Amino acid sequence: xxxxxxxxxxxxxxxxxxxNSRTGYLRNGIGDILPIAPLVIFLLVFxxxxxxxxxxxxxxxxxxxxTWSNYLLLFQDPYRRAFYNSVRLGIISALxxxxxxxxxxxxIEKIGGNRLKKIVASVSGVLANTGGVPLAFMFLAAxxxxxxxxxxxxxxxxxxxxxxxxxxxxxxxVIIYSYFQxxxxxxxxxxxxxxxxxxxxxxxQSLGASNYQYWRFIGIPILIPSFIASFLLLFASAFSxxxxxxxxxxxxxxxxxxxxxxxxxxxxTVNQFNLGYALAMGMIIIAxxxxxxxxxxxxxxxxxxx
Amino acid sequence: MTSxxxxxxxxxxRFGSTVALDDFNLEVGIGELVxxxxxxxxxxxxxxxxxxxxxxxDAGRVYLGDVDITMRPANKRNMGMVFQSYSLFPNLTVExxxxxxxxxxxxxxxxRVNRAHELLELVGLNSQSKRFPHQLSGGxxxxxxxxxxxAYEPEVLLLDEPLSALDxxxxxxxxEEIRRLQLALGTTTLFVTHDQEEAMSISDRVxxxxxxxxxQIADPNTLYNQPATAFVAGFxxxxxxxxxxxxxxxxxxxxxxxxxxxxGSVSEDVIxxxxxxxxxxxxxxxxxxxxxxxxxxxxxSTQLTCQLSDGLVIHALSDSQECNNLELGSLITLQYNSKKxxxxxx
Amino acid sequence: MAPLRTKKSTSLIARVFLVCVGxxxxxxxxxxxxxxxxxxGRTKHSFHAYRWIxxxxxxxxxxxxxxxxxLVAVFVTFFLMVPTVAWLHIQGKRYxxxxxxxxxxxxxxxxxALATGAALALPAWIQSSKYIxxxxxxxxxxxxxxxALDIGMRGRQLDILVAAARxxxxxxxxxxxxxxxxxxLKSIFxxxxxxxxxxxxxxxxxxxxxxxxxxxxxxxxxxxxxxxATALSxxxxxxxxxxxxxxxxxxxxxxxxxx
Numbered sequence: 001x002x003x004x005x006x007x008x009x010x011x012x013x014x015x016x017x018x019x020n021s022r023t024g025y026l027r028n029g030i031g032d033i034l035p036i037a038p039l040v041i042f043l044l045v046f047x048x049x050x051x052x053x054x055x056x057x058x059x060x061x062x063x064x065x066x067t068w069s070n071y072l073l074l075f076q077d078p079y080r081r082a083f084y085n086s087v088r089l090g091i092i093s094a095l096x097x098x099x100x101x102x103x104x105x106x107x108i109e110k111i112g113g114n115r116l117k118k119i120v121a122s123v124s125g126v127l128a129n130t131g132g133v134p135l136a137f138m139f140l141a142a143x144x145x146x147x148x149x150x151x152x153x154x155x156x157x158x159x160x161x162x163x164x165x166x167x168x169x170x171x172x173x174v175i176i177y178s179y180f181q182x183x184x185x186x187x188x189x190x191x192x193x194x195x196x197x198x199x200x201x202x203x204x205q206s207l208g209a210s211n212y213q214y215w216r217f218i219g220i221p222i223l224i225p226s227f228i229a230s231f232l233l234l235f236a237s238a239f240s241x242x243x244x245x246x247x248x249x250x251x252x253x254x255x256x257x258x259x260x261x262x263x264x265x266x267x268x269t270v271n272q273f274n275l276g277y278a279l280a281m282g283m284i285i286i287a288x289x290x291x292x293x294x295x296x297x298x299x300x301x302x303x304x305x306x
Numbered sequence: 307m308t309s310x311x312x313x314x315x316x317x318x319x320r321f322g323s324t325v326a327l328d329d330f331n332l333e334v335g336i337g338e339l340v341x342x343x344x345x346x347x348x349x350x351x352x353x354x355x356x357x358x359x360x361x362x363x364d365a366g367r368v369y370l371g372d373v374d375i376t377m378r379p380a381n382k383r384n385m386g387m388v389f390q391s392y393s394l395f396p397n398l399t400v401e402x403x404x405x406x407x408x409x410x411x412x413x414x415x416x417x418r419v420n421r422a423h424e425l426l427e428l429v430g431l432n433s434q435s436k437r438f439p440h441q442l443s444g445g446x447x448x449x450x451x452x453x454x455x456x457a458y459e460p461e462v463l464l465l466d467e468p469l470s471a472l473d474x475x476x477x478x479x480x481x482e483e484i485r486r487l488q489l490a491l492g493t494t495t496l497f498v499t500h501d502q503e504e505a506m507s508i509s510d511r512v513x514x515x516x517x518x519x520x521x522q523i524a525d526p527n528t529l530y531n532q533p534a535t536a537f538v539a540g541f542x543x544x545x546x547x548x549x550x551x552x553x554x555x556x557x558x559x560x561x562x563x564x565x566x567x568x569x570g571s572v573s574e575d576v577i578x579x580x581x582x583x584x585x586x587x588x589x590x591x592x593x594x595x596x597x598x599x600x601x602x603x604x605x606x607s608t609q610l611t612c613q614l615s616d617g618l619v620i621h622a623l624s625d626s627q628e629c630n631n632l633e634l635g636s637l638i639t640l641q642y643n644s645k646k647x648x649x650x651x652x
Numbered sequence: 653m654a655p656l657r658t659k660k661s662t663s664l665i666a667r668v669f670l671v672c673v674g675x676x677x678x679x680x681x682x683x684x685x686x687x688x689x690x691x692x693g694r695t696k697h698s699f700h701a702y703r704w705i706x707x708x709x710x711x712x713x714x715x716x717x718x719x720x721x722x723l724v725a726v727f728v729t730f731f732l733m734v735p736t737v738a739w740l741h742i743q744g745k746r747y748x749x750x751x752x753x754x755x756x757x758x759x760x761x762x763x764x765a766l767a768t769g770a771a772l773a774l775p776a777w778i779q780s781s782k783y784i785x786x787x788x789x790x791x792x793x794x795x796x797x798x799x800a801l802d803i804g805m806r807g808r809q810l811d812i813l814v815a816a817a818r819x820x821x822x823x824x825x826x827x828x829x830x831x832x833x834x835x836x837l838k839s840i841f842x843x844x845x846x847x848x849x850x851x852x853x854x855x856x857x858x859x860x861x862x863x864x865x866x867x868x869x870x871x872x873x874x875x876x877x878x879x880x881a882t883a884l885s886x887x888x889x890x891x892x893x894x895x896x897x898x899x900x901x902x903x904x905x906x907x908x909x910x911x
Contacts, residue, residue: 033747035735035736035739035740035743035744036736036739036740036744036747036751038732038736039732039733039736039751039754039755040754042732042787042790042791043754043755043757043791043794045774046770046774046787046788046790046791047757047758047761047766047791049769049773049774050766050768050769050770050772050773050774051761051765051766051769052769052773053769053772053773054765054768054769054772054773057772100673103669104669104670104673107666107669107670108670110666111663111666111667122897123677125896126892126893126896126897127677129849129853129892129896130889130892130893131853132853132854132855132867133855133867133870133871133874133885134853134870134884134885134886134888134889135885135889136885137684137870137874137881137882137884137885138680138681138683138684138882138885138886138889139680139684140878140882141683141684141687141688141878141882141885141886142679142680142681142682142683142684142687143680143683144687146687147683147684147687148682148683148686148687149679149680149682149683150683152679152683179677179680197392197393199389199390199391199392199393200393200395202355202358202360202380202387202389202393203387203389203393203394203395203451203454204381204395204406205358205359205360205379205380205381206358206359206360206380206381206383206385206386206387206455206464207381207386207406207407207410207454207455207458208381208382208384208407208410208411208458209381209406209410210381213410217395217398217406217409218395218397218398221397222395222396222397236760236762239762240762240763240764240765242763242764242855242856242859243855243856243859243867243871246855246859246871247871247874256764257762257764257856260764260765260768260860261764261859261860264767264768264771264860273772276768277768277772280762280764280765280768280769281765283762283764283765284761284762284765287760287761287762287765288760291759291760292760295756295760
C-alpha cells in the first residue's frame with residue numbers, strides 16, 4: 001500500500017512542527033526522508049533492480065561464473081554490425097528530424113500568427129506520440145506498391161519504386177521515423193526559438209550588425225546548444241525504437257533492439273540470454289553517452305535563456 | 307547649418323487606428339541630455355525606435371547633424387542604444403558584449419579588448435569582464451549595456467527606459483552614473499522614461515509627451531514652475547486642482563484673490579493649479595477653512611492631507627519642524643503663498 | 653523574436669514550405685485510410701475491413717486488457733506521485749533536485765534494455781500478473797508525469813498555503829484534497845493523460861514480457877489480414893489523435909480561463 005504509507009508519513013511530517021524536544025528532533029529526522037520513500041522504493045524495484053540485474057548477468061556465462069566473453073562478442077559480427085546499424089539509424093534519423101523540425105519551428109515563429117502556432121503545437125504534440133505498429137502499417141498501406149500515395153506520386157511523374165526503393169529498408173525506416181521525429185523536434189526546439197529576445201536583434205542592429213552578422217554571432221550560437229540537445233534526444237529515440245522497426249524489418253536489417261527481442265523470445269539457448277544482457281548494456285551505455293550531455297546542455301541553456 | 311546633433315521633424319506613425327506619433331518635432335543640441343517624459347502609450351518609445359532605425363515612420367525626417375538619415379538602416383546609423391532589460395547577448399561574456407560594436411566596425415581584436423576594458427573601468431565592472439550576463443545583477447547588466455552602447459563613440463546615445471526594471475536604490479545610483487558618464491564623454495543623449503523624478507534630476511531639458519505630440523520642452527525648472535499646458539501642469543509633480551472662479555484677471559484661492567496666469571482659454575469657471583509646497587498650514591480655531599486628515603512624514607518635510615469645508619482634498623507640503631503641533635482632525639487654515647496663480651480651464 | 657521587415661519573397665517561400673509539410677503529414681494517413689476502405693480491387697470501396705475488426709474475438713479482449721492495465725497505471729501514478737511531489741514542494745525542497753534526477757532516469761535507458769531487465773530480475777509472482785505492465789508504464793511515464801506535476805506546483809507557494817491552512821486548523825487530508833489537488837488539477841489531468849496515452853500504445857514491454865495487449869494483437873492480426881491491419885491502424889491512430897486533440901483543446905481552454 002504505497003499510497004497509505006505516503007499519506008501517513010505526510011501526516012507525521014505535518015504534525016512535527018519544531019525540533020525543540022528530543023523526540024521531535026528524532027521524528028523530524030525520520031519524517032525527513034519517509035515521504036519520498038515510496039517513490040524511491042518503487043523506482044528501486046521496477047527500475048534500478050532490473051537494470052542492475054542486466055548489468056550483473058551480462059558478466060556471467062552459462063554456469064554463472066564471471067566472464068568478459070559476452071561483452072567481447074559485441075565487437076564481433078553480427079552484433080558489431082547491428083550496433084553500427086542502430087547508431088547510424090539514430091544519427092541519420094536525428095538529422096532528418098532535427099533539420100526540418102528546426103526549420104519549421106523557425107518559420108512558424110517568424111511568420112506564424114498565434115493561431116498557426118497553436119495549430120502546429122497541437123498537431124506536433126499528436127504526431128510526436130504516433131509510433132509503434134500502427135505507424136508502420138499506415139506507411140505500408142499508403143506507400144506500398146498499390147498505395148494511394150505511391151500512385152498519386154506516380155501520376156505526378158515520381159516513381160518511388162523506379163530505383164529499387166522499398167520501405168522495408170534502412171532508408172524506409174528513416175522516412176517512417178521522421179513522421180514522429182520532426183514533430184518531436186518542433187516541440188522541443190520551439191521554446192529555444194521563443195526564448196530569443198527581440199532586444200537581441202534590435203541591440204545587434206544598433207551596434208552595427210547586419211542581419212547576417214546577427215545570426216552568425218548571436219542567433220545561431222544561442223540556438224546551437226539547444227539544437228545539439230534536441231539532436232541527442234532524437235538520436236536516443238530512434239536508436240532505441242523497437243515497435244516500428246520490428247513491424248518494418250522482417251529480419252532484413254539487423255538492429256540491436258530487434259536482436260535483443262529475438263534472443264528474449266526464448267527459443268534459444270541460455271547462453272544467448274546472457275549475450276542479450278550484454279547487448280542491452282551496450283544499448284544503455286550508448287544511450288548514456290547521448291543523454292547525459294543532453295541533460296547537461298538542457299540545464300545550461302535553461303539558465304541562459306531564463 | 308545647425309548646431310543640433312539630432313533633429314526630428316514631422317514624425318508620424320500610426321498602428322492601425324491608434325496614432326503613436328503625430329507630427330512630432332524635436333531638436334537635441336550637441337552634448338545635451340534630453341529626456342522624453344510621458345505616460346505609457348504616449349509614443350516616446352516609438353519615437354526613440356524610429357530614431358534608432360528599428361521602426362519605420364509613416365512620415366517625417368530624422369537628421370543626424372545636417373545629414374538626413376531617414377532612409378539609413380539601423381546598423382549604419384552609428385547610434386548607441388540601451389534597452390529596458392535583457393538586451394545583453396547571453397552567449398557572449400561581458401567583455402565580448404562591450405566589444406561587439408567595435409567588432410562590427412572591424413576594429414582589431416587587441417584594440418577592441420582594450421577599449422572594452424576602458425569602458426568597463428568607467429562603469430566600475432572591470433573585474434566582471436569574463437563573466438556571462440546571467441551571472442550579473444540587473445543593475446550590473448544595465449551598466450554593461452551602457453558600456454556596450456558607448457564603446458564605439460556613437461554620435462547619439464539612446465536610452466529606452468534603462469532603469470525601469472531595477473530596484474529603487476540601484477535606480478537612483480545608476481541614474482547619477484549615467485549623467486556623470488554622459489557629461490564626461492559629452493555624448494548627445496536622448497533618454498526615454500515614464501518616471502518624472504528620473505527625467506527631471508539628470509536632464510538638461512525635458513520634453514513632455516502626450517498622445518504622440520510634444521506638449522512642452524524646457525529645462526526642469528521651467529517645466530515645473532511654468533507649465534505650458536494643462537497636461538504638463540498635471541503630469542509633472544504633484545498639483546492640487548482647485549475649482550474656483552476668475553474675475554478681471556484675478557482668481558480666488560482659499561478666500562483670497564491672486565493674479566491669474568491662464569493656461570489655455572480665459573473663462574469664468576476655472577481650475578486653480580497649486581503646488582503643495584506653495585500652501586502654508588496654520589493651526590487655528592477661528593477663520594479655519596479646512597481639517598487635517600493625515601500627516602505623512604517624509605524626512606525634512608511632511609505631507610499634509612487636508613480637507614476643505616466643501617469636501618475637496620488638498621495636499622500641502624510643510625517643513626516637518628513647523629507642523630509638529632498640528633493634531634490629526636484639528637481645524638486648520640490653508641493659505642496660498644504666491645503673488646500669481648496658474649489657472650487652467652475646466 | 654521575429655527579425656523585422658521580412659521580405660515578401662522569403663515569406664512566400666516559407667508559406668509554400670509549410671503547405672508542403674502539411675501535405676506530407678496528411679499523405680500517409682489519407683493513403684492508409686483509402687487503402688483500408690478497398691475491397692478486393694482499387695476501385696471498389698467499403699467498410700469491409702472495419703467490419704472484420706469487430707468480428708475478431710481478440711479485439712475486444714485485448715482492448716479490455718489494455719484498458720485495465722492503463723487504469724491501474726493511472727491510479728498508481730496518482731497516489732505515488734501527487735503526495736510525493738506535493739511534499740517535496742511543501743517541506744522537502746532540498747530533495748527536489750535529487751528526485752528530479754531520479755525520475756528522469758527512465759528517459760535515458762532504452763525501453764528494450766529495461767524490459768530485458770524486468771524479465772530477468774522481477775520474481776515470478778510479479779511477472780505472472782499482467783499488472784506488471786502497469787508498474788512498468790508508471791516508470792516509463794515518470795519523467796513526464798513528474799515534470800507535469802512539478803511545473804504545476806512551482807511558483808504556487810504551496811508551503812505558505814499549507815502553513816496558512818494548518819494555522820487555520822486544517823487536517824492533513826483536507827490539505828491534500830481541498831488545497832493541493834484543486835490547485836494542480838490541470839497538472840494532474842496532464843499526467844493522467846500522459847499515462848493513459850502511453851499505456852494504450854506501448855508495444856515493447858508487452859511484447860518482450862509476452863503479454864497479449866491491444867498493440868501486440870494488432871501486430872499479430874496484421875499477419876493474417878493486411879487490409880484489416882490497415883483499418884485497425886487507421887482507427888487506432890485516429891482515436892489516439894482525437895483523444896490527444898481533445899486534451900490539448902481542453903488544456904488551452906483551461907489556460908485561457910486561468911488568464
